[in-house]
Amino acid sequence: xxxxxxxxxxxxxxxxxxxxxxxxxxxxxxxxxxxxxxxxxxxxxxxxxxxxxxxxxxxxxxxxxxxxxxxxxxxxxxxxxxxxxxxxxxxxxxxxxxxxxxxxxxxxxxxxxxxxxxxxxxxxxxxxxxxxxxxxxxxxxxxxxxxxxxxxxxxxxxxxxxxxxxxxxxxxxxxxxxxxxxxxxxxxxxxxxxxxxxxxxxxxxxxxxxxxxxxxxxxxxxxxxxxxxxxxxxxxxxxxxxxxxxxxxxxxxxxxxxxxxxxxxxxxxxxxxxxxxxxxxxxxxxxxxxxxxxxxxxxxxxxxxxxxxxxxxxxxxxxxxxxxxxxxxxxxxxxxxxxxxxxxxxxxxxxxxxxxxxxxxxxxxxxxxxxxxxxxxxxxxxxxxxxxxxxxxxxxxxxxxxxxxxxxxxxxxxxxxxxxxxxxxxxxxxxxxxxxxxxxxxxxxxxxxxxxxxxxxxxxxxxxxxxxxxxxxxxxxxxxxxxxxxxxxxxxx
Numbered sequence: 444x445x446x447x448x449x450x451x452x453x454x455x456x457x458x459x460x461x462x463x464x465x466x467x468x469x470x471x472x473x474x475x476x477x478x479x480x481x482x483x484x485x486x487x488x489x490x491x492x493x494x495x496x497x498x499x500x501x502x503x504x505x506x507x508x509x510x511x512x513x514x515x516x517x518x519x520x521x522x523x524x525x526x527x528x529x530x531x532x533x534x535x536x537x538x539x540x541x542x543x544x545x546x547x548x549x550x551x552x553x554x555x556x557x558x559x560x561x562x563x564x565x566x567x568x569x570x571x572x573x574x575x576x577x578x579x580x581x582x583x584x585x586x587x588x589x590x591x592x593x594x595x596x597x598x599x600x601x602x603x604x605x606x607x608x609x610x611x612x613x614x615x616x617x618x619x620x621x622x623x624x625x626x627x628x629x630x631x632x633x634x635x636x637x638x639x640x641x642x643x644x645x646x647x648x649x650x651x652x653x654x655x656x657x658x659x660x661x662x663x664x665x666x667x668x669x670x671x672x673x674x675x676x677x678x679x680x681x682x683x684x685x686x687x688x689x690x691x692x693x694x695x696x697x698x699x700x701x702x703x704x705x706x707x708x709x710x711x712x713x714x715x716x717x718x719x720x721x722x723x724x725x726x727x728x729x730x731x732x733x734x735x736x737x738x739x740x741x742x743x744x745x746x747x748x749x750x751x752x753x754x755x756x757x758x759x760x761x762x763x764x765x766x767x768x769x770x771x772x773x774x775x776x777x778x779x780x781x782x783x784x785x786x787x788x789x790x791x792x793x794x795x796x797x798x799x800x801x802x803x804x805x806x807x808x809x810x811x812x813x814x815x816x817x818x819x820x821x822x823x824x825x826x827x828x829x830x831x832x833x834x835x836x837x838x839x840x841x842x843x844x845x846x847x848x849x850x851x852x853x854x855x856x857x858x859x860x861x862x863x864x865x866x867x868x869x870x871x872x873x874x875x876x877x878x879x880x881x882x883x884x885x886x887x888x889x890x891x892x893x894x895x896x897x898x899x900x901x902x903x904x905x906x907x908x909x910x911x912x913x914x915x916x917x918x919x920x921x922x923x924x925x926x927x928x929x930x931x932x933x934x935x936x
Contacts (some may be wrong), residue, residue: 444467444468444469445468445711445712445922446469446470446471446710446711447468447469447470447471447710447711447712447713447714447918448470448472448473448703448710449463449470449471449472449473449713449716450473450688450701450703450713450716450717450725451473451475451481451688451715451716451895452472452473452474452476452682452716453479453481453482453483453716453895453907454481454482454483454667454671454904454908454911455481455895455907455908455910455911456472456474456479456481456714456716456894457472457479457668457671457675458513458907458912459714459716459892459911459914460472460680461513461674461675462513462912463918464675464678464680465512465513465678466915466918468918470681471680471683471708472675472681472682472683473683473687473688473701473703474683474685474686475686475859477685478684479668479682480665480668480671481895482495482496482865482896483496483665483667484665484668485663485665486743486848486850488745488846488848489745489797489846490745490796490800491796491800491802491846492663492802493663493743493745493795493802493803493804494663494664494665494786495665495741495743496664496665497664497904498659498756498786498788498804499633499657499756500657500658501633501648501651501652501655501657501903501905502655503522503655503905505905505909506905506908507522509908509909509911509912510908512912513674514674514677514678515670515671515674519670519673520660520661520667521660521661521662522658522659522661523658523659523792524543524657525656525658525659525754525755525756525791526544526656526657527540527541527754528541528542528543528652528653528657528756529541529657529755529756529757529758530753530756530758531625531757531758532757532760532836533622533625534760534762535622537555537622539551539555539556539622539623541626541652541653542653543652543656543657545567548653549564552623555622555623556618556619556620556623559618559619562618562619562623563617563618566618566650567650569617570646570647570650571650571654573603573604573605573644573647574647574650574651574654576600576603576604577644577647580600581604581644581876582900583909584913585882585917586876586877586881587881587917588886591877592876592877597876597877601876604642604643605642606642606644607642607872608642608643609639609640609641609642609643610628610631610638610639610641610642610646611638611639612643613643613646614627614628614646625764626649627649628649628764629760630648631645631648631870632784632808633903634736634866634867634902635735635736635737635738635808635811635864635867635902636736636737636866636869637771637772638768639765639768639769640772640871641871642870642871642872642875644875644876657756659791659792661792661794662792662795663792663795683704686703687703688702688703688713689702689703690702690725691713691725691726691727692707693726693888696887697888697890698710698713701713711890712891712918713890713891713892714892714914715891715893715894715895716893717895718859718860718861718895718896718897719861719867719880719893719895719897719898720735720861720862720868720897721859723884726888726891728885733861733868733897734868734874735811735812735862735863735868735869736811736865736866736867736868737772737809737810737811737864737865737866737869738809738810738811738812738852738855738865739806739807739808739850739852739855740809740817740821740824740825740850740851740852741805741806741807741849741850742803742805742825742828742829742849743803743804743847743848743849744802744803744804744805744844744846744847745796745800745801745802745844745846745847746802746844747799747843747844747845748800749789749801750787750790750801751790752836753790753836753837754787754790755786755787755788755790755791756784756785756786757784757785757787758782758783758785759782759784759835761778761780761781761782762780764782766780767781767782771809771810772810775814776815777809777810777815777820777824778808778809781807781809781824781827781828782807782808783805783807783828783831784805785803785806785837786804786806787802787804788802788804789801789802805828805832807824807828809852810852811852811862811864812862812863813853813856813862815852817851818853821851822849825849851863861897866896866902867895867896867897867898867901867902868880868896868897870901870902875901879898879899879901880893880898881893881898882894882899882913882914882917883917884898892914892917893914894907894914895907898910899913900913
């Protein structure tokens, strides 16, 4: 039985371990932290519990299908549909609500942006065609050969998906109202990308919200970690926590062993699941240059009561979205008038706080990197956003707040996220699709594999799970082919 070591117990590592175990491999998983999950984790305080990382469940059918393939049935967790999807509050007083149902959405557009009624229909029709073309080409297959990036078929597919145009430029083509454009551009921030430069292929994110809906995992997204752990135990995967992989031993461009804890273990293959630009240092190759995604200032809050008039998901936009993005991505300064996202899961889940209490999660996009003194700046920015929230409908928020924890890119860097970016490497054109690191990132090292937000097909929980499937299928195919060749050779002999 082939022995595979998975270095890192994030979503990609856990999913890879399960899929490989299902395919008959002997899998051992090492995690440097005391808990599995990576970005999927809770922060807790005196009965309050808040997701630390991802909150919005996109592409629910893909998530369920991949969980099923890993041996986790739908009875193991509960998805709650969020409809309306969310509110977007603009500084001019407009509020635009997104719905899954297109008829409801058109009624909302007639109320807020009537000039874009027909434009929205055209946008959805075009995005449906591109989604059906792009999903099999860019989500369901890898690009292991470097020449595939410039193959005519690849370039033609990228042209069809408008990958050489930015999200914002594409929305200029469809919509008239600037706030309408912003409403369908902000989703690039889900993966740490600038809508003014991120390829228009990522416009499919806003389309997928209507097409596939937005969901919430009962108990919090991080509750899936216990579900994964149970499945890993049932499958017989060896899991070691508080045990980082410290070194990789090479013989003739192949990995022969890994050192973890006090042990040196012989292996047939290794899967890296740390944030790839940092995990890559284990193989002692010349460092490659990557552009990080944006960072986040995160506020985790326990509050007295629940804001019953608020949606589970809400976005609050500043006066000048273009300036906000310029300061965030080009100037790399703290935005003077930041846009931010508020998550209020207590509206639909009473398990996250003591009786009569609630939780809030506030995300402010900020620059990644270590050039900002967050110990000095975090309180200032948090206070600014809390004041804005009070002015925009969260009445008496400061006096109702019983607990608050602030997380900055500094903590993200300490925890192992590349340059403090929250979403892996940036989704720029030359870090997407065929240009992104693949599940076999160094083809000259035959048995090295990688999975995670910085690996194709990209970030987001279902997408990282899909990356694990590509990896597991690739490993199975490689060893199956070798076994067939070996058996045929034996027969011939």
